[in-house]
Amino acid sequence: MMTMRIFKINQLIALVIALCSFTLVSGQQNADSLISYLEIAVRNNPTVLQRYNEYQAALQKVPQVGALPDPQLELGVFLSPMELISGNQVADIKLMQMFPWFGVLKNAKDEMSLMAKGKFEQFRDAKLQVYYDVQRTGYDLQKNRQQIRQTEKNLAILKTIERLSVVKFKTGGNSPSPGSGRVAVAAQSSGSTSSGMSGGMGGNSGSVVAQQAAPMPTSNSMGATSGGSGLSDIYRIQIEMGELENSKALLISQQNTLVARFNSYLNRPAQAAVSLPDSITPDSIGMNMLAVSDSMFVRNPMLGMLRYEQQSLAARTKMVKQMGLPMVGVGLNYTVINKSEMSTSAMNGKDMVMPMLTVTLPIYRRKYKAMETETKFQKIASEQNYQATANGLQTEYFEALQLYQDGQRRMKLYDNQARLAQKSLDIMIKTFSSSGSGLTDLLRVRQQLLDYQFKQVEAVTDYNTAIVWIKRLVTTPNP
Numbered sequence: 001m002m003t004m005r006i007f008k009i010n011q012l013i014a015l016v017i018a019l020c021s022f023t024l025v026s027g028q029q030n031a032d033s034l035i036s037y038l039e040i041a042v043r044n045n046p047t048v049l050q051r052y053n054e055y056q057a058a059l060q061k062v063p064q065v066g067a068l069p070d071p072q073l074e075l076g077v078f079l080s081p082m083e084l085i086s087g088n089q090v091a092d093i094k095l096m097q098m099f100p101w102f103g104v105l106k107n108a109k110d111e112m113s114l115m116a117k118g119k120f121e122q123f124r125d126a127k128l129q130v131y132y133d134v135q136r137t138g139y140d141l142q143k144n145r146q147q148i149r150q151t152e153k154n155l156a157i158l159k160t161i162e163r164l165s166v167v168k169f170k171t172g173g174n175s176p177s178p179g180s181g182r183v184a185v186a187a188q189s190s191g192s193t194s195s196g197m198s199g200g201m202g203g204n205s206g207s208v209v210a211q212q213a214a215p216m217p218t219s220n221s222m223g224a225t226s227g228g229s230g231l232s233d234i235y236r237i238q239i240e241m242g243e244l245e246n247s248k249a250l251l252i253s254q255q256n257t258l259v260a261r262f263n264s265y266l267n268r269p270a271q272a273a274v275s276l277p278d279s280i281t282p283d284s285i286g287m288n289m290l291a292v293s294d295s296m297f298v299r300n301p302m303l304g305m306l307r308y309e310q311q312s313l314a315a316r317t318k319m320v321k322q323m324g325l326p327m328v329g330v331g332l333n334y335t336v337i338n339k340s341e342m343s344t345s346a347m348n349g350k351d352m353v354m355p356m357l358t359v360t361l362p363i364y365r366r367k368y369k370a371m372e373t374e375t376k377f378q379k380i381a382s383e384q385n386y387q388a389t390a391n392g393l394q395t396e397y398f399e400a401l402q403l404y405q406d407g408q409r410r411m412k413l414y415d416n417q418a419r420l421a422q423k424s425l426d427i428m429i430k431t432f433s434s435s436g437s438g439l440t441d442l443l444r445v446r447q448q449l450l451d452y453q454f455k456q457v458e459a460v461t462d463y464n465t466a467i468v469w470i471k472r473l474v475t476t477p478n479p
Contacts, residue, residue, distance in 0.1 A: 033276050034138050037266060038131055044267035045130045051123035058116035065108035071097040072331075086347035087337040096331030096358060100323070107319035114312035121305035124475075128301065132472040134265050136465050141258045142280040143461040144251055149278060150453045151248045155241060157425070157446055162237045164433050169230025233439050240443060280457060282411065283464045285404070296393055296474045303393070306386040313379040320375055324368035329358030393473055400469040407463030414456035421449040 042048055074094040081088035260270035297303060333356055339349030362368065428442045 034135055038134055040266045041130050041134050042127055045265060046267060048126050048130055051126040055116065055119040055123045058119040061112045062109055062116065065112050066105050069098045071095060081338060083340065084337065085343060086345045087340045087343060087349045089335055089337050091336040093334040094331060096329050096356065098327050098329040100327055101325040104319055104322045107315045107322065110315040111312045111319060114308045114315060118305040118308035121301040121308065125301040128472055128475055130265055132468055135468045137258060137262045137265065138276055139280060139461045139464050141255065141262060141274065142276055142278065143457050144255045144258055145278040146280055146457050147454055148248060148251045150450065151244055151251065154446065154450045155244050158237055158241045158244065161432065161442065162234065165230065165233040165237055169234065236443065280460050280464065282460055283467050285467050296397060297390060299475045300393060300473060301475065302389055303386065306382060306389060310379065310382050313375055313382060317375050320371045324362055326362060327360040331356040331358065397473055400466050400473065403462055404466035404470065407459050407466055410459035411456065411463060414452050414459055418449060418452040418456055421445060421452055425449055
């Protein structure tokens with residue numbers, strides 16, 4: 001009883017420690033937001049609750065296997081009293097209690113206790129997995145929101161370039177021609193429409209320009225060439241804007257999926273609002289990477305569960321050997337005797353009490369040998385499972401480490417590339433606004449800037465995901 005109480009206290013302490021596991025450092029606002037969601041997840045996640053209830057159910061098996069077999073009570077009543085020398089026997093009552101061989105109950109309790117500890121390790125592993133899933137999905141959601149903002153900024157840049165192109169189109173064909181007035185009106189309409197819209201409706205202004213500019217005569221070759229070039233520039237810009245609008249719509253659709261996935265871990269409605277920062281910042285590993293691999297084999301809950309399984313099988317091996325030994329039964333036989341008028345014995349009418357001793361004879365040894373062999377194979381299988389799990393964890397560690405180092409390298413690279421692309425874009429916009437040339441290079445650099453911004457956010461996301469992945473493997477507690 002004292003052992004069970006100490007065991008429950010130890011498990012309660014381990015539960016408190018596990019609730020504090022998984023570090024979320026770096027931006028304080030980011031950490032506070034995710035921690036609050038982690039607390040909701042650990043209280044509401046169905047998988048975590050399932051593992052906890054399985055652990056509680058396993059604890060209830062300990063007193064079951066540690067109890068003695070139920071005593072047997074036999075009652076026999078004679079319909080016609082049996083005539084004896086000392087009276088008439090009317091009833092016979094037997095009470096018997098069987099006792100397993102010494103150590104069977106103890107080893108059975110040890111086996112169930114160790115199996116319950118293994119269930120607790122599964123409960124810890126489920127919590128850590130939910131922690132990891134919530135953080136990983138939260139980072140993906142932040143990445144998605146930041147990419148939407150970057151796409152909107154690039155749309156604003158394209159609108160600025162479009163306005164500059166409209167001005168170039170208006171001033172480019174200044175030679176007198178019968179259609180020049182209509183072209184100017186069309187260009188003015190295109191400029192006002194583009195500046196007043198929010199994004200992907202720029203194609204309407206292009207169609208207005210096309211309809212108005214179509215009747216232009218070809219008598220003035222310079223005006224026609226300039227007007228055609230201006231229209232081509234506007235069309236190309238509107239094509240870029242249409243693609244960006246499509247990319248933005250795709251990101252918004254992905255955001256809905258990510259929100260639904262995030263809420264599923266918290267067991268909330270799919271459309272429940274998720275309050276997280278719109279930008280993602282790099283986290284900190286907060287540990288010595290050289291010591292991670294060794295710590296992983298000591299603290300990982302799945303390996304802990306398999307260690308408890310091996311210990312429980314060792315206790316089962318002892319129990320099976322002792323089950324092959326005799327069971328001893330102690331009982332009492334009480335015989336009810338009435339007086340007989342024909343008997344002159346001094347024992348006439350006195351009830352009889354007879355102590356009894358019963359011993360089982362386990363002579364059919366095949367089943368006991370089969371039980372021992374079964375336990376032996378289970379132990380070997382558990383050892384092989386432990387080794388396979390350890391190998392898999394080590395492989396996961398190196399994959400997470402590679403992702404961590406790759407993300408760290410890409411963050412520096414794309415941050416620098418994005419800064420250079422932004423400076424180049426600023427210079428090219430000024431050049432385009434003054435001379436009206438270089439649109440192709442301008443659009444190319446604008447696309448490069450967006451690509452570098454996306455890749456930089458993806459690098460930060462991979463970097464943070466690798467950190468929580470490593471901490472998932474080693475179950476590092478909060479400092």
